[in-house]
Amino acid sequence: MFGEFLKRLTADNPEQLPDPDARLALTALLVRLAKSDGHYADVEAARIGAILQRRFNLSTSAALELRESAEQLESEAPDTVRFTRAIKDAVALEDRTQVIEVLWELALVDGDRNDEEDGMLRLVAPLLGINDRDSALARQRVLDRES
Numbered sequence: 001m002f003g004e005f006l007k008r009l010t011a012d013n014p015e016q017l018p019d020p021d022a023r024l025a026l027t028a029l030l031v032r033l034a035k036s037d038g039h040y041a042d043v044e045a046a047r048i049g050a051i052l053q054r055r056f057n058l059s060t061s062a063a064l065e066l067r068e069s070a071e072q073l074e075s076e077a078p079d080t081v082r083f084t085r086a087i088k089d090a091v092a093l094e095d096r097t098q099v100i101e102v103l104w105e106l107a108l109v110d111g112d113r114n115d116e117e118d119g120m121l122r123l124v125a126p127l128l129g130i131n132d133r134d135s136a137l138a139r140q141r142v143l144d145r146e147s
Helices: 003-009 019-035 042-056 060-076 080-090 093-108 115-127 132-146
Strands: none
Touching (some): 003 019, 003 060, 003 080, 019 042, 019 060, 019 093, 019 115, 042 060, 042 093, 080 115, 115 132
16 A cells, blocks of 8 residues: 555655655654554554644544554554664654654653663664754653653
8 A cells, every 4th residue: 555655765865755745654653663562552542643633733533544544554664774764864854853752752651661662762763863862852851741
């Protein structure tokens, strides 16, 4: 279903994605993080929906539709390294910085930091061009908001 999209995303020199495609790719990365510990919890799916509504100003039904499409894309997407590098090449830096923050928001939603999600964020942040310090600052901003 997403063959052409993935082909464009993983091309040698991908063009910057149009907004709907960038939203889909970034949502798929959120889904991949939520699944990284082998348990895709309802609270994680709900938080993805809330993030989409807030970040993209979507209705509940539009956010649900985007999340469901992203779940399908995530299942068809290549390994995390190639997929994340493709997003880096196709999405502006300021958007990638915000992505790290919402990834932390999702990782921390259940109140349980686990090794799989931490490891995924340690892998993804530099692949998106975000250094460890900026990732840690993003995590702290999330913790400050949530407390």
